Amino acid sequence: MALSLAVFVQIIVAVLLVIGLMVGNAVVMVYVERKACGFIQRRPGPFEVGPRGLLQAVCDSMKLLGKQIFVPGNIDWxxxxxxxxxxxxxxxxxxxxxxxxxxLTSLQVDDGILLILAFAGLGAVSNILAGWSSNNKYGLLGAARAVAQSVAYEIPMIMALLAVIFMTGTMNLTTLVEGQGGWPWQWNIVRQPLACFIYVVCLVAETNRAPFDLPEAESELTAGFHTEYSGMGFALFFLSEYANMLLVSFVCAVFFLGGWRGPFLDGFWWTFAKAYAIMFFIVWIRWTFPRVRFDQLLNLNWKWLLPLSILNLWLTAVVVKLAN
Amino acid sequence: MSPEPHPAQSEILPPLINLKPVNWFFDVNRAMSLWPVTFGLACCAIEMMAVSMTRFDIARFGAEVFRPSIRQADLMMVTGTVTKKMAPAVVRLYEQMPAPKFVLACGNCAISGGPFKFEGQYGIVEGVDQLIPVDVYVPGCPPRPEAILEGVFSIQEKITGRRWWPGPEEMPSDPAPPAKAAT
Structure with missing residues (x-):
């Protein structure tokens, strides 16, 4: 693909739109999360700041902007x-x-999912940088946990996605969506239910969300790797956490839930509706399940998800071979 | 090569844009999102938990995000007796908090030593304001959760210069309970 001017402009516009999406998503999700938490605990949640508390997330972000940036002593600045x-x-x-x-695709890449999985690993790098440089024992412990967790859960995640890739024979996300139909029984979740289950579990663990939020476990590690960050540093971590959640939800919607295809009127609204349904699911289980212990977390991965995903991959390969 | 050790930078710089509307805007935002630190000393902390739970719900005013790390918190509720053993930790926590920071002394012990203040006592700090500056005092032993809410409103009033929510005297009185059907 020649990097012509049109492609360049397209990428610039796409990046600007994505920044808007990320910020808007964080503002909306902070509100949704606190409201959902409130409703789950039988209280109204943010209610008085703005109509029905709608301005709450805006106030929070403005406050974080105005907060002093505290630089701890002896850090690796x-x-x-x-x-x-x-x-x-x-x-x-x-x-x-x-x-x-x-x-509505920013960049047509033949190996789209490969690009996503390769660069998603940088999230763990940022966690370990934050934990290491803070000169804080809780930060360092949180960073160690974050790395162990995301390295472990990436493997069954890739295996689950690989089963779908074996079945459909493509890594291009657009082709993947076009291979699925509009109705729910034509989606990949019907043909690969185990892969979808494994992917959803790994999705929660990869984004460090409860019940797998061990890197920032409040009762054990104060705030884990971002213990020493105040103001905008903390806000950026928060923003990227929500952006990562939305990203894995989009990948799940594209791979298993038929992407933009719906029962009627195909379009981007279906992708967004499915992704936000998964986002709500993540919020829901956060306020429903208690946090697991770290050994339980790793045992779940290495003893259950990894063998199951390998079995699933092997079965898929056999069926694909026989069907051909 | 390890970097040269350097002390923490915690000085509070004067605002670059010192305009009244801008300051007012940020002050209102600060008042509407006071994140308390997860920090309790004695039985008043139980009331602090109650105020974030179902019936009182400090979340309505945007102050339910109890941050475990002091770096991300704005409000320190000193809930309970400050012993001399605990005093260095309290001072240290206060010093670690980034700048727009507010302290709410909650309960008689934190205000003045409360029931532990008597001649010859040796273990209690008689009032947390001997250690750190306090913005709002909430009396009570322990204070009701409504009183803690009122303390948070007072801090909001102190930040922005106006009271945001109607007080109890301005609220419409409770409607009469429905008459019970004769049995």
Whole structure:
């Protein structure tokens, strides 16, 4: 693909739109999360700031903007300031191959999912930078946990996606969506239910969300790898966490839930509706399940998800071979 | 090569844009999102938990995000007796908090030593304001959750210069309970 001017302009516009999507998503999800938490615990949640508390997330972000940036003593300061940026920037790239709608794809990449999986690993790098550079024992412990967790859960995640790739024979996300139909029984979740289950479990663990939020477990590690970050550093970590959640939800919608195809009127609204349904699911289980212990987390991965995903991959390969 | 050790930078710089509307805007945002630190000393902390739970629900005013790390918190509720053993930790926590920071002394012990203040006592700090500056005092032993809410409103009033929510005297009185059907 020649990098012509049109492609360049397209990428610039796409990146700007993605930044808008990320910020808007964080504002909406902070509100949704606190409201959902409130309703689950039988209280109204944010209610008085703005109509029905709608301005709450805006106030929070403005407050974080105005907060003092506290630089702790004896930190590794280049890395300390680099870590939130490293958490934030790769996510911009990850949104480029996602097909939001039939024509709404920032960049047509043949190996779109490969690009996403390769650069999603940078999230763990930002966590370990943050934990290491903070000169804080809780930060370091949180970073160690974050790396162990995301390295472990990436493997069954890739195996689950690989089963779908074996079945459909493509890594291009647009082709993947076109291979599925509009109705729910034509989606890949029907043909690969185990892969979808494994992917959803890994999705929660990869984004460090409860019940797998061990890297920032409040009762054990104060705030884990972002213990020493105040103001905008913390806000950037928060932003990239929500952006990562949305990204894995989009990948799940594209791979298993038929992307932009719906029972009627195909379009980007189906992708967004499915992705936000998964986002709500993540919020829901966060406020429903208690946190697991770290050994339980790793045992679940190495003893259950990994063998199951290998079995699933092997079965898929056999069936594909026989069917051909 | 390890970097040169350097002390923490925690000085509070004067605002670059010192305009009244801008300051007012940020002050209102600060007042509407006071994140308390997860920090309790004695039985008043139980009331602090109650105020974030179902019936009182401090979340309505945007102050339910209890941050475990002091770096991300704005409001320190000193809930309970400050012993001399605990005093260095309280001071240290206060010093670690980034700048727009507010302290709410909650309960008689944190205000003045409360029931532990008597001649010859040796273990209690008689009032947390001997250690750190306090913005709002909430009396009670322990204070009701409504009183803690009122303390948070007072901090909001102190930040922005106006009271945001109607007080109890301005609220419409409760409607009469429905008459019970004769049995």
């Amino acid at each position: 280049p890395l300390h300031f680099l870590a939130p940026v490293v958490a934030f920037l790769p996510v911009l790239l990850l949104y480029l191959p996602i097909p939001f709608g039939p024509y």
